[in-house]
Amino acid sequence: MDDMLRRRPFAMRASRRVTLLTLCLAVTIAHIDTFIVNLGARVIGDHFGAGIDQLQWIVDSYNLVYAASLLTGGMLADRYGRRRILMAGAVIFSAASLLCAAAPSALVLIGGRALTGAGGALMIPASLAIIRVVWDRPDERARALGIWAACNGVAMALGPSLGGLLIPWLGWRSIFLVIVPLGLLVVAMAGSTVPESANPQRRAFDxxxxxxxxxxxxxxxxxxxxxxxxxxxxxxxxxxxxxxxxxxxxxxxxKGSAALLSPEILGARQFRAAMIATTGMTFGGYGMVFVLPLAWQSSGRFDAAASAAALLPMSLVFVLVSPLSGTLSDKFGLRATASGGVTLMSVGLLMIGLGGLQPDVALAEFGLAITGLGLGLAAGPLSAMAVGDVTAARAGTAAALINVARISGATIGVAMLGALYAAAGGGGHGLRLAMLAGSLVQFAGASLAWMMTQRKAPGLRI
The missing domain is CATH 4.10.860 (DNA Excision Repair, Uvrb; Chain A)
Structure with a gap:
């Protein structure tokens, strides 16, 4: 019995909106955790007397373990059940957050953050795969993915604001404690609102x-x-x-068809296009979010709180546009919406590079809004391209791979654009050089995805 037949009775009884709410809550806490920790790094460093290296690993140990565990998380979701793995990931995430809140040393905090990354690597691919399975109609799936993708923007906007409220009043440990009840809520909601599904062929653990x-x-x-x-x-x-x-x-x-990276997945043109465009998108986007506040604060233009406020145009536009991306992709096609969105981001980065350190930052703020518009248009359709171009049985692996592209682009973008900014001596020249590089990578990813993607997507395999 295939996935669709197994879940259809559940889908008739349960509200898909509540299911989507559960999945959105899972992805929001996974992303908001990162943004809150970035804001609290300085306070944490002062508390433990930690150096820059330790602070970097408090932030990056999450990314390292998350990236290394993604393929395993996606395979486990396909093999043992997407709801089960989503719930397991939320439990690990909550327990790790509690460990971080109670950490007696920077080393224990780094370990807790690494464990949090393992929980995220289970939650995110499973939640994306569940959308692929529950919403089997491409138009409905595109709308659900647009809302799901908007949660990253919600986390980007809410994280710094929440951290700014919690840290002065309750201390840095509160930024981890606040995640615990939300993670447990995901576990409770998933148990009653999310249908179980798995690969009926039960591929062997490779x-x-x-x-x-x-x-x-x-x-x-x-x-x-x-x-x-x-x-x-x-x-x-x-x-x-x-x-x-x-x-x-x-x-x-x-291994042939039984391989972890099967020919079915790697041979899908739309899937490969989505991987390329997603890597370019996050390379420039995350690199910009790292370099621009650094340039503002290093030049004395804005402090940390003002930098977070100045980034809001991108987050707010992203949140507003993402839920509409499914409707727009229905009208204009996944190809135009995804590639066009990443192209808009490349234009936004050029504006940010030109206006970021000018006396009037209006051009940079407009560039941030254009970047948010492009991100909102592209994020959902790219996920739809990736998980919609493979069978439902492979949804977890496809979801893991698209997140591999996302986290790889983000991590390398932060490292390379940050290095370019530093090598150019910082300031306006360094910002322009970094934003130009990010823009070129984004435009190249959008162009390759456009050329690789068919004008009309083939029928989805169920």
């Missing part, structure tokens, strides 16, 4: 492929994170990533 994939992604992420402070370690990590990738390809070629 331990060598999983290990090689985790090593490749983890090493690549480590290289991006530690490239500036430890060039030798970065080179070693890149070598490990290359060897792990080569070994993974050799293992997967022998």
């Amino acid at each position: 331990a060598p492929a999983q290990l090689c994939g985790a090593l490749a992604l983890g090493s690549l992420t480590y290289a991006a994170i530690g490239g500036q402070s430890a060039p030798g370690a970065m080179i070693a990590a890149l070598v490990v990533a290359a060897l792990s990738t080569t070994l993974l390809i050799a293992i997967e070629r022998k």
Whole structure:
């Protein structure tokens, strides 16, 4: 019995809106946690007497473990049930947040953040795969994904504001404690509102492929994170990533359709296009969110609170536009909406580079709004392209891979654009150089995705 037949009785009884609310809450707490921690890094450093290296790992240990665990999380969701893995991820995320709140040292906090990344790697692919399974009609799925994707913008807007309220009144530990009841709420809601689904073929757990994939992604992420402070370690990590990738390809070629990265997934043109465009999108987007506030604060233009407020045009436009992306993609097609959105982001980054440190920051604020518009148009359709171009049985793996593209682009973008900004001596020149590089990568990703994507998507495989 396939996924659709197994879940249809549930879908007739339960409200899909409540199901979507549960999935949106899961993705929101996963993203809001990162934005709150970024804001609290300085206070945490003062409390523990932590240096820059330790603060960097308090933030980045989440990204490292998240990236390394994504493929495993997606496979486990397909094999053992997407609802079950979503709930397990929320439990781990909540427990890890509690550990972070009680951390007696920076080292324990780093470990707690790493465990949080493992929980996120279970939650995010599972929630995206559930959308693929529950909303089987492409038009309905596109609307659901638009709302789901908007939660990243909600987290981006809410995270700094919530952190700004909690830290002065309740201390830095409160930014982790606030996540715990929300995570437990996800567990309770998922148990009663989300239908269970799994791959009926029950693919075998491919331990060598999983290990090689985790090593490749983890090493690549480590290289991006530690490239500036430890060039030798970065080179070693890149070598490990290359060897792990080569070994993974050799293992997967022998598996055929049973492979973790099956020909069915990698051979889907729309899926590959979505991966490329998503990588370019987050490379420039996350890199900009790192470099622009740094430039503002380093120049004395804005302090941390004012920088967070100045970024709001991007977040607010994103939140407003994302729920409409499904309707727009129905009208204009996934190809135009996704590629056009990433192209708009590249234009926005150019405006930010030109106006970010000018006496009047109106051009930069307009560029941020254009960036939010492009992100809102592209995020949902790109997810729809990725999970809609594979069978429902592979939805968890496809969801994991699109998140691999997202986190890889984001981590490398932060590292490379930050390095370009520093190499150019910071200031206006450094900001312009970094934003130009981010814009070019985004435009290249949008162009490649446009050329690879068919004008009309083929019928979805169920």
